[in-house]
Amino acid sequence: MDKKYYVEVASNQRNHIGEYICGDMFLSKRFKGEGRLISVLADGMGHGVKANVLATLTATMSLSFAEEHKDPQTIGDIIIKTLPVCSERKMSYATFTIVDVDNGEVTILEYDNPPCLVFRGANLLELEWQKLRLENADDLGRSQEISVCKFIPEKEDRIIFISDGVTQSGMGSQDFMLGWTHERYIDFLRDTIFHDRHISAFKLAQRVVNKAYANDNFRAKDDTSCGVIYFRDPRRMIIATGPPFDKESDREYAHKIMSFGGPKVICGATTTDIISREMGIKVEDNFEATDPTLPPMSKMEGIDLVTEGILTLNKVVTILSNHTESTMNLRNGPADEIIKLLLNSDEIVIMVGTQINNAHHDPTIGIEIEIRRTTIRRLEEVLEKKFMKEVIVEYI
Numbered sequence: 001m002d003k004k005y006y007v008e009v010a011s012n013q014r015n016h017i018g019e020y021i022c023g024d025m026f027l028s029k030r031f032k033g034e035g036r037l038i039s040v041l042a043d044g045m046g047h048g049v050k051a052n053v054l055a056t057l058t059a060t061m062s063l064s065f066a067e068e069h070k071d072p073q074t075i076g077d078i079i080i081k082t083l084p085v086c087s088e089r090k091m092s093y094a095t096f097t098i099v100d101v102d103n104g105e106v107t108i109l110e111y112d113n114p115p116c117l118v119f120r121g122a123n124l125l126e127l128e129w130q131k132l133r134l135e136n137a138d139d140l141g142r143s144q145e146i147s148v149c150k151f152i153p154e155k156e157d158r159i160i161f162i163s164d165g166v167t168q169s170g171m172g173s174q175d176f177m178l179g180w181t182h183e184r185y186i187d188f189l190r191d192t193i194f195h196d197r198h199i200s201a202f203k204l205a206q207r208v209v210n211k212a213y214a215n216d217n218f219r220a221k222d223d224t225s226c227g228v229i230y231f232r233d234p235r236r237m238i239i240a241t242g243p244p245f246d247k248e249s250d251r252e253y254a255h256k257i258m259s260f261g262g263p264k265v266i267c268g269a270t271t272t273d274i275i276s277r278e279m280g281i282k283v284e285d286n287f288e289a290t291d292p293t294l295p296p297m298s299k300m301e302g303i304d305l306v307t308e309g310i311l312t313l314n315k316v317v318t319i320l321s322n323h324t325e326s327t328m329n330l331r332n333g334p335a336d337e338i339i340k341l342l343l344n345s346d347e348i349v350i351m352v353g354t355q356i357n358n359a360h361h362d363p364t365i366g367i368e369i370e371i372r373r374t375t376i377r378r379l380e381e382v383l384e385k386k387f388m389k390e391v392i393v394e395y396i
Contacts, residue, residue, distance in 0.1 A: 004155060005153075005154075005155040005231040005232055005233065005234075006231070006232060006233065006234035006235075006346045006347070006390075007037050007101055007229060007230075007231055008200065008201045008228075008229070008230040008231075008232060008346060008388075009028050009030075009037060009039050009201060009227070009228070009229050009230075009388050010200070010201035010202035010205050010227070010228055010230075010325070010388075011026040011028075011039075011041070011202075011205050011225065011226065011227040011228070012202065012205040012206040012208070012209040012210075012225070012226055012326060013026065013209065013223070013224065013225045013226075014165075014209050014212075014213050014220050014223070014224045014225075015047075015220065015223060016047035016048070016165075016220055016221070016222055016223050017219045017220050017221065019047050019048045019223075021048065021049055021052045022052060022055075022223050022225070023043070023044045023045075023046060023047040023048060023050075023051025023052050023054075023055055023223040024041065024042065024043050024044070024051075024055055024163045024165070024223045024224075024225040025040075025041070025042045025044070025052065025055035025056045025058070025059040026039070026040070026041050026059070026225055026227050027039070027040045027059045027060065027062075027063050028040075028227075028388055029063060029067065030384065030388050030390075031067075032384070032390075034103075035102070035103045035104070036100075036101065036102045036103065037100075037101040037229070037388075038063055038066050038067060038098070038099070038100050038101070039098075039099045039161075039227055039229060040059045040062040040063050040066070040096060040097065040098050040099075041059070041096065041097045041113065041161050041162075041163065041225060041227050042054075042055040042056070042058035042059035042062065042094050042095070042096040042097075043055060043094060043095045043096070043113060043163040043164065043165075043223070043225070044056075044058070044093065044094045044223075045093045045094060047222065047223055051223065054083075054093045054094045055094055057082075057094070058079060058083065058094040058095075058096050059096065061078070061079055061082065062075065062079060062096050062098050063098075065078060065079070066098050066100050066109075072107070072109045072132060072146065072148045073132050073134075073135075073146075075098070075109060076109065076111060076132065076134050076146040077134055077135050079096070079111070080111070080134050095111055095112035095113045095163075095164075096110075096111050096112075096113060097109070097110050097111075097113045097116055097161045097227075098110075099116070099159055099161065099227075099229060101153070101229065104152060104153070105150060105151075105152060105153075106150065106151055106152070106153050106159065107148070107149075107150050108127075108147075108148065108149050108150075108159070108161075109146060109147070109148050110146060110147040110148075111143065111146045111147075112143050113161065113162070113163065113164070114161075114162050114163070114164055114166065114167050114182065114185075115147075115182070116159060116160070116161040117159070117160045117161075117186065117189065118151065118157060118158070118159050118160075119157065119158045119160065119189060119190070119193055120154065120156065120157050121156050121193070121197065122190055122193040122194040122197065123190075124186060124189075124190065125151075125157070127149045127151060128149055128151075129147045129148065129149045130147070130148045130149065131145045131146075131147055131148075132145055132146050132147075132148055133145050134146060153231045154231065155231055155232060155233070156197075156231065156232060157230075157231045158193070158201070158204070158228060158229065158230050158231070159228070159229040160189060160204070160205075160208070160226065160227070160228050161226070161227050162185075162208065162225060162226045162227075163222075163223060163224060163225040163226075164222065165212060165220065165221075165222035165223050165224035165225065166180065166185060166208060166209070166212045166224055166225075166226060167179060167180055167181060167182050167185050168180070168221075168222060169211075169212035169213070169215035169216050169220075169221070169222075169224065170212075170215030170216055170217075171221070173215070173216075173217065175215075176215055180211075180212065180215050185208075188208070188211060189204075189208070192204065192207055198232070200230065200344075201228040201229065201230040202228075202325055204226075204228045204230075205226040205227060205228045206226075206326070208226040209224050209225070209226050212224045234346045234347050235262065235344060235345045235346050235347070236260075236261065236262035236345060236346070236347045236348075236349070237262045237263040237264070237265065237341055237342070237345040237347075237348055237349070238257060238260045238262060238263070238264050238265065238348075238349040238350075238351065239265045239266075239267060239338075239348065239349070239350045239351070240253075240257050240264075240265070240266050240267070240271055240275075240350075240351040240353075241266075241267040241268050241271055241309050241310075241313065241350070241351070241352060241353065241372065241376070242268055242270070242271060242309070242352055242353030242354065242355065242369075242372055243270045243271060243274055243353040243355040244274075244353045244354070244355060244396040245353070245354040245355050245396065247355075249396060250274050250277075250278055251278050253274065253278075253351070253353070253396055254274055254275045254277075254278035254279050255278070255279075256351070257275060257351065258275070258279055258302055260349070262345070263304040263305075263341050263345070264302070264303050264304050264305075265303070265304060265305040265306075265307070265338055265341065266300070266303055266305070266306045266307070267307050267308065267309045267310075267312055267313055267338075268307075268308065268309030268310075269308065269309070270309075270353075271309070271353065272298065272300065272306055275300065275303070276300065279302075281300055281301050281302065281303075282300070282301070283298050283299070283300050283306070284298060284299040284300070285298050286298055286299060290331070290332045290333045290334070291331075291333025291334055291335065291336070293311075293315070293333075294307075294308060294311055294312050294315060294333060294334050294335060295307075295308040295311070295312075295334075296334075297334050297337070304341065305334070305337055305338060305341070307334040307335075307337075307338065308334065309372075310371060310372060310375060312334045312335050312338070313338075313375050313376070313379060314375055315334075315335035316335045316338050316339055316342070316379065317375060317378045317379050317382060319335060319336075319339060320339065320342075320379075320382045320383070320386065320387070321378075321382050321386075324386075325343060325387070342383065342387075342389070343387070345389070346389060346390060347389075347390045347391075347392070348383060348389055348390070348391050348392070349392045349394065350376055350379070350380070350391065350392070350393045350394070351394050351396055352372065352373065352376050352393060352394065352395050352396065353396055354369055354395055354396060355369075373395075376393060379391075380393055
């Protein structure tokens, strides 16, 4: 990947009022080591389970075909041929947007979704769109062409794509008789970015969806989704857990952690003792338990968080696995504080010591180092696949 920037991706959604499942589907996949990211937003017709099934089918196909480097014409033809047409509305049962960021070039493919926007800073970038007629298009009334564009992104560019629940929000109300409209939506984005130039992808997507929800008087009349891709400087952090296999590596281990440019987290008493001894830094114990299920945090100069090891990391994995960024209710416990740093970081380095900690060793549950490795593998997987983070694990 071109390290001039990091590619952050996030989305936010709100279900149609009374529905427990969203009729829009947002999928993303980051290809580790390839400098590639694909994001798809599909909008299934109607709402509820039927719409969700259609949107999921469309998004899954779109992601799969884009991953195979199929050309936009072929992708559009196959998907449109697969999707049936509503006999009453004369529309496809789903619409979609595909954004493919591949080694410094962006390709956007749209079918019947509101136009995808690109902001360079707070300024709307004019893109050159090409219309492609679909070979499998029919005369049943639905759109017979897809829109495609390519451009070279720069740092501080943002790609914003939405379902029509955003631009049609508020329709029929006194303030927005014809809906929020594309023009007002653009003005909102421009104003938001201008006043918060480094707003994250998630927060921008959240603000768009929340504004649309407010337009509908907090009773969403349609599924509402926003996806944002943001090209920016990377935010890095490091987590260290477990002592090195070779005691002679303690000094190097401690120095690498302390010299890291970004937030630093130490998980485990033995690891904390190593850093304290090798760097001559005092550990301040804290006996105030902010989470009754975990040992309290300690303090160390130059380190952002000092926590217990495996129990805390297991709770981090559990919370991340069972929640999205929107549904987390984070407080001030050790696991919560680690998660806050993880969600605010893009590149996460995890240094894993491979010396066995006898304090946790129990022959009935296997060797402790395997427990540690398993926990780290689970953490790496959920961060990469669910939260689109870049994770580097180093075993020492």
